[in-house]
Amino acid sequence: MKFVPYVIMIALLALLVLSVVYLSKKAILVFGIDQIWLAYVGISLLVVFFLVGSVALVNSTGVVGHTLYKIATIAMGVYLFLILSFLVVDTISLVIDIAPRTFGIIGMGMTLIVSIFGYWNSTNIRLTELNIPIKGLEKEIKAVHLTDTHIGHFRVNGFLQKIIDKTNAQNPDVIFLTGDYLDSKYALNKTHFEPLKQLNAPMYFVDGNHDKATDNDSIIALMRSVGVTVLENEVTHFNGLQIAGLNHMLADRNSFDMHASGDNPTVDETLQKLNIDKEKPTVLLHHAPNGIKHANQYGIDLYLAGHTHAGQIFPFTIFSNLIFEYNRGLHDYMGTKVLVSEGIGTMGPPFRIGTKSEVVSLTLSPNT
Template sequence: MRQLFPLLFFALFFVLLAGANFYLAKRFSFYFDLRNPRFMLATFAGLTIFMLAGIIGFTNAQGTFANSVYIAASIIMGFLLYLLLAVAAVDLLNLLVKTNAKMQGLASVALAVAITGGGILNAQYKRISKEEIAIPGLHSNITIAHLSDIHIGHFWGPKTLQKIVDKTNAQQPDVVFITGDLFDGKIRLTSKSLEPLTHLNAPVYFVEGNHDGYSGAKEIKQKLRHIGVEVLENEVTHFNQLQIIGLNHMRATNNDPGMHGTAAKPSMQSVLSQLNIFPDKPTVLLHHSPDGIELANKYGVNLYLAGHTHNGQLFPFNFVVRGVYQYNKGLKKFKETSIYTSQGVGTFGPPMRVGTKSEIVILKLKPSAK
């Protein structure tokens, strides 16, 4: 049954998409007194097809035209989502406050435009999230910066990365951990895009995410190693007082197909059992998605750093992600293991954040009182 989940998900997605198109077409035909809703249905269907084709077909495409199509399709995706929610909200409000049909239509469009514009602005503002975590075995404080889901690609490039680097340096971390999805397509997969990382004033460690795999993980890792970033691939290393475990993006257990793993690939369960891990040393685990917390705890991990979820990125998907991932955002704990799931500092798809934030995570690790 679990193997059928992706098929069921996509079937439900397209059913909901078709329903949304019919709903918007009927409402806008009513708003603007169009006797035949076919024109509006064709309009919304056309926008939906363009949106899907632009995002799916041009994610890894390169060149000015491809970039323009992807940008337009992604912004249309966000706009249509909030147009649908705006129309529903206006319909509900109209039950209490009666207004004419044209006014309802104009109000719906204005609300969707405002939310879309606000979401684009919000995504560009990179916030600093700070936490303190007590780690057994530490002898002195260590400040770490956790960056995840930067998604260099059609929207975010070296200028954005430089701003992230400058904000990170201002926090004076001792070490920087990047937990995947550094890239989001091949369009800016160049050494120039990564050059800002050379300005970080601390050692940098990287593990891959699923979007790095789509973009070309091997090439990304080669370029990172060339500029001095330490790339971890299912291995253990050490920095200062910390033992660092870095894993490729994988499913948690051998029996879990996961969203991005198959039985042909290793799992956290199989990889961790083969690593030379010192159980009594302060340990940080780097993995792209917040899966397998039980395994992390079993192998003595004190702090698990992950991303991937974006906390849904766009309302109301933050509620969906909360149902899918138990550790969907922020600092939480499972027994003796702390886990911080970053909401990400970039975006995927629409360059927008509504109800979520783009964050640079600064964690102060301090000796445990025990």
């Protein structure tokens, strides 16, 4: 299983090269370009721009870097939609003769529609409501699970306010936030943490890989400054519920995750040291849905995670299903409920196709 991410990465790289060839040929056909090399060089430079820009500029705090990052990531998403749209039109052209100019108009029109919908869909926060019975719980607890808010280049306090309002509307007793609060240093200041004071319930936070890549120590300090309880490989209690919070880490020494360091403790090693009372109803907070079998061994009743975004954009939803055993939704592993939220924000391109931005409202009820 540890080689799967590498295989997928190589496959994606190969598909990217093929996409350059495909799109270049379509540009030559649609626009009647005489100098073929111009199309290949132009499309290749566009790909290099959005790949380099989305990585190198992610932590830019200046206006120029911030703007170029947004252009690069939007271009990445639109590029994907253009490829998919042209493939659809190509399929149609197998049965209907389509002139080159018409081919281009239809393909680019579809791209525009999908791009607008994908952006709207990413900003339209949905509510997912679930009832989860938990053995040993003495009374019902209303909780809200928030994850992968990715406040930063595309989403700032206006979006955060929508999350806060939707969360407070559920009248929760407790709020769980499982990492990736920020997506970059662009939003690393108290202005983007102060609104959390409006939340009308105790809040527990564990970090994610984007928090670590941004500035984990500063994010933790800012969380604590606004009254959020940060759990760093520790256990606490709330209304009869045992809450274990883990830093973002690997499942065990036999697993691989490109977003977690092998130099840090693992889920398996950390749970051994936490003195979790297996007889008490327990919720585990961890950014990524890994180490489920280890959580089960230590009597975890409910494992809350995010990280996957469920793939965020088709066809990456397919790859995400291959990478993660639990990619989205509620599952059961030998009595341990595993809930993987699709997240609220987006990573990279500000689009969602085939997934949703969600706030998860949980009713944790006594299992009689």
